[in-house]
Amino acid sequence: MEIDFLLVGQGLAGTALSFRLMEKNLKCILIDTPLANNSSRIAAGLYNPVTGKKMVRTWMADYLFPEIEPFYEKLEEFLGKNFLIKKNIYRPFLSVEEQNEWMGHSSDPLLQPYFEKIHTQALYNEVNNPYGGIMLKNSGYLDINTLLDAYASYLIEKEMLMQEEYQEDFLEVTDLGIRYKEIKAKGIIYCNGLGAMNSKYFSNLPFAPVKGEILDIHQDFCPNVIINRGVFRISLPNGLQRVGSTYSWHDLDTGPTERGKRELLEKLEKLIFIENKKIIHHKSGIRPATKDRRPFLGKHPGLESVYIFNGFGAKGVSLVPYFSKIMVEFLLNGIEIQKEVNISRWNQT
Missing domain, CATH: 3.50.50.60 (FAD/NAD(P)-binding domain)
Known part of the structure; x- marks a missing residue:
């Protein structure tokens, strides 16, 4: 052949x-x-144009993001399946200083394609967002x-x-x-x-494998946006919420860990005020990252x-x-x- x-x-x-x-x-x-x-x-499967603790544009965003949605939409049409889920990402501010900094960024033409609105007051009662936050666009996730x-x-x-x-x-x-x-x-x-x-x-x-763990939980708060600060929280079509992710360069065993679960839950509690939650799935994988x-x-x-x-x-x-x-x-x-x-x-x- x-x-x-x-x-x-x-x-x-x-x-x-x-x-x-x-x-x-x-x-x-x-x-x-x-x-x-x-x-x-x-x-x-998240795609997010503004990342990291300092909330900076993703590396090469102006090249990467024009390709993302058209490419997966073409694959959807080819395969006759839906797996691209477009959703805004809401990132709460941690301080008045951060809020002011982003108000200053609002006129930056390099950032304008990636955010929809800057909120200066709390947008969700269920979220720890007393200083408001930024609503990002050109974002979402893929049902891989x-x-x-x-x-x-x-x-x-x-x-x-x-x-x-x-x-x-x-x-x-x-x-x-x-x-x-x-x-x-x-x-x-x-x-x-x-x-x-x-x-x-x-x-x-020089591969540098990174272990990541995620949780699928049931919790009574299903906004139509992804909440992302410390951890991301995605409302899935099946009524569950996906929470992630950990990053470990040392613990590379093949299974999920209590430490990873505890880390995710602690960060979730700082982000979302609703206490009741039920863990449905706890998964892990090793990412093929590089040095x-x-x-x-x-x-x-x-x-x-x-x-x-x-x-x-x-x-x-x-x-x-x-x-x-x-x-x-x-x-x-x-x-x-x-x-x-x-x-x-x-x-x-």
Whole structure:
């Protein structure tokens, strides 16, 4: 079987990149163990233009955010499923000083595309927001599981998904491309998250895995916006609220922890005044983050047909639409990938 590209991993990265390639009429096959893409499936899927304690614009927001909603809407139309949920994000101010600072920012043309209104008084009685807050727009979340399941069904129907464990020992790399079992391809692309750490081709890249935990709870407060300060709180269509997320670089075991649950609940109590809540689900996943918090894109320095599209960490939903387009331009037209995300920045040998 001769194809253009073999992709390892059908998480968010492999899904987006293969879709972009197929839009260019290229033949792809993906290898993925069912339900193995844990980091994608556990992720809350938030896309948020203003982040961090200092509430600054997300890195490269002016490039990333114009791509996010159009890309996922195109995937929704293609698959006949809905998984993009557009919602404003309300971020309470912590002080009068912060409120005043944002009032000063309100005329900044660089920030105006990302916020709808600055509130100087409490907007919700149930929220700790005595100084008001900022209502962000161009934001929301992705139902990643629905996307991955629908795309996997499409791939299976088209005989484009090998549901098995990838075994690198079967990979042969030549000057003309690669062979994997019965498949010949022009190239192979590692989109398999932390699995790439075990590859002899990319084990030198400085992955920095981060564990994240989230809770699904039942609590009597269901605003039509995402509340985000310290933790995010999303009202889900099923009547539950999703609360997250923790970030741990040290505790990388595979399961949820009491410490993670306690941290989330303590932060939630500081944000939301309603005491009654019932924990329905407690989940965890290991994110394929990187040392410098920038993704890995590019070609192996010594091999013409071995590539990587990986390392998107906690912001994959925001990063993947734009960078999948950049990766396709590199693969097809040789347009150089910017140094900030190019694996050449690590001088891999």
